[in-house]
Amino acid sequence: MLGTQLYAPGDVRIEEMPEPTLQKPTDVTIRLAATCVCGSDLWPYRGLNKFERPMHMGHEYCGTVVEVGSAVTSVKPGQFVVGSFCLSDNTCPHCRYGFQSSCVQREFMTGAQSQFARVPLADGTLIALDQQPDDDLIPSLLAASDVLGTGWYAAVAARVEPGCTAVVVGDGAVGLMGVLAARQLGAARVITMSRHKARQELALDYGATDIVAERGDDGVAKVKALTDQIGADAVLECVGTNESMQQALAIARPGSMIGYVGVPHGVQFDGGRLFYSQTGMLGGPAPVRRFLPKLIDLILTRQINPGKVFDLQLPLADVAEGYKAMDERRAIKALLRV
Numbered sequence: 508m509l510g511t512q513l514y515a516p517g518d519v520r521i522e523e524m525p526e527p528t529l530q531k532p533t534d535v536t537i538r539l540a541a542t543c544v545c546g547s548d549l550w551p552y553r554g555l556n557k558f559e560r561p562m563h564m565g566h567e568y569c570g571t572v573v574e575v576g577s578a579v580t581s582v583k584p585g586q587f588v589v590g591s592f593c594l595s596d597n598t599c600p601h602c603r604y605g606f607q608s609s610c611v612q613r614e615f616m617t618g619a620q621s622q623f624a625r626v627p628l629a630d631g632t633l634i635a636l637d638q639q640p641d642d643d644l645i646p647s648l649l650a651a652s653d654v655l656g657t658g659w660y661a662a663v664a665a666r667v668e669p670g671c672t673a674v675v676v677g678d679g680a681v682g683l684m685g686v687l688a689a690r691q692l693g694a695a696r697v698i699t700m701s702r703h704k705a706r707q708e709l710a711l712d713y714g715a716t717d718i719v720a721e722r723g724d725d726g727v728a729k730v731k732a733l734t735d736q737i738g739a740d741a742v743l744e745c746v747g748t749n750e751s752m753q754q755a756l757a758i759a760r761p762g763s764m765i766g767y768v769g770v771p772h773g774v775q776f777d778g779g780r781l782f783y784s785q786t787g788m789l790g791g792p793a794p795v796r797r798f799l800p801k802l803i804d805l806i807l808t809r810q811i812n813p814g815k816v817f818d819l820q821l822p823l824a825d826v827a828e829g830y831k832a833m834d835e836r837r838a839i840k841a842l843l844r845v
């Protein structure tokens with residue numbers, strides 16, 4: 508089969524490799540319908556993370572079950588499945604509390620930018636659809652696997668409530684999904700911090716009410732001006748840099764929550780500033796599995812269209828161009844047809 512390997516920063520290749528096989532009784536193998544390139548794939552691609560070389564890339568997936576391990580009870584060969592990028596048993600105390608991304612058996616999905624992939628902990632990770640989805644829904648179902656689930660978690664963690672004012676820091680794919688989620692959860696006002704025309708337009712399409720193009724102190728001042736100097740009721744931090752985190756902290760009103768889902772790189776906090784800010788923070792890898800049933804239902808009933816976040820569609824064979832386009836910010840998110 509064809510699979511994607513990262514050999515060195517900037518050197519991602521599609522190549523022939525053995526098809527995955529079942530390794531544990533709780534595994535399944537799937538034939539992918541589509542996969543995609545994640546913003547977090549760009550960290551090793553840019554040489555900002557150490558990694559084992561070559562690294563078999565890809566953690567976002569949906570597709571058809573090929574083979575099931577002997578212990579798997581909830582999915583069958585031939586079913587179309589969507590799963591979380593975090594693999595979980597969905598039975599341990601953390602899973603039952605809704606934090607499947609901290610499952611005691613947690614693993615992270617790998618090797619999904621391929622024709623076939625192995626999914627460990629299948630019963631606790633996958634949701635099977637009742638029937639094959641319409642082809643035009645596949646991008647949205649794929650989005651549920653990570654980017655939509657992560658944006659949704661940011662909104663839930665930030666405690667977005669009906670009528671509230673939410674601010675989304677970051678206009679990448681996750682930030683745009685955060686806008687969608689905040690509106691679905693009833694935010695009356697969603698302020699998006701974005702400097703890029705195409706992303707601003709998609710944010711407006713997903714229900715953003717205000718766009719703030721300024722950054723740093725100017726951006727903070729603009730948000731304060733839009734909120735009568737009070738600040739936001741809920742802040743979704745979807746970047747993970749020190750600048751974006753400080754910005755989130757500066758625009759959150761006392762008593763509010765910051766949902767932070769950008770993987771932190773160089774983020775540092777001042778204890779005194781945190782103390783006096785009186786804001787709460789909840790973040791980390793999104794427990795996508797918690798939200799999957801609801802998200803899949805919203806997609807199948809066509810109430811949301813997260814798939815629009817893929818503004819570049821390529822065949823899997825052109826995966827290297829997908830990385831390049833995202834690295835150069837020519838694309839928000841690249842979908843790979845398998």
Ligand SMILES: [Zn+2]
Binds near residue numbers: 595596601602603611
């Ligand atoms: Zn668990």
